[in-house]
């Protein structure tokens with residue numbers, strides 16, 4: 001089995017914390033691969049005016065992942081999915097030789113109960129939640145935790161995650177990293193203009209290909 005971490009996100013734009021939490025998760029869970037799923041559109045952010053086009057967000061992810069083993073993808077565009085459960089179901093079926101783990105920051109756990117089929121997501125694959133400054137208390141008290149709490153594995157057992165039966169959830173403590181895409185957009189609202197060149201757009205669009213086995 002190829003152990004593969006999945007980090008879904010808007011990446012609007014990708015930033016250093018995406019990279020550092022990913023490298024941390026690769027190490028903490030001894031992952032063979034790590035894919036970023038750059039979302040065509042987070043269902044809970046539909047209509048967000050400051051959402052840059054997918055090609056710009058994917059280009060920023062490629063830049064941020066340079067010289068690392070992280071593989072930025074627009075696999076949801078390929079699969080025609082938008083909801084995470086639909087994506088994960090297709091990935092699990094399409095890649096039977098892979099063992100996936102869903103990675104998310106504590107802010108996502110706080111909202112997890114609003115995701116479509118979130119219990120089914122937890123039944124499909126293990127979940128690792130990475131601490132994020134300002135969100136850890138909310139995550140522990142998250143509505144979804146009322147159900148997920150009984151499936152929590154202590155971080156000390158994380159080396160054994162491939163043997164966990166699902167649902168399974170673990171918390172990965174990480175040095176607080178305050179970086180966020182919101183802060184970047186506030187400082188540089190036009191960050192995506194650097195990717196507006198037609199050649200860049202076409203190059204990225206033509207490479208909207210997910211990892212292949």
Ligand SMILES: Nc1ncnc2c1ncn2[C@@H]1O[C@H](COP(=O)(O)OP(=O)(O)OP(=O)(O)O)[C@@H](O)[C@H]1O
Nearest residue numbers: 008009010011017104105108132177179180181182
């Ligand atoms: N500083 C961070 N610490 C821990 N996890 C993070 C951090 N930044 C992003 N993540 C996680 O990375 C994934 C993708 O995040 P996303 O693309 O939404 O970035 P963001 O900085 O949270 O964006 P925004 O500020 O626009 O909400 C999510 O699971 C998120 O929790």
Ligand SMILES: O=C(O)c1ccc[n+]([C@@H]2O[C@H](COP(=O)([O-])O)[C@@H](O)[C@H]2O)c1
Nearest residue numbers: 008009010039042044083084085115116
């Ligand atoms: O499936 C859902 O209902 C759902 C609702 C909200 C967010 N998500 C996913 O959560 C991931 C993080 O999104 P974001 O915008 O916070 O970076 C990304 O992969 C989204 O597609 C998924």
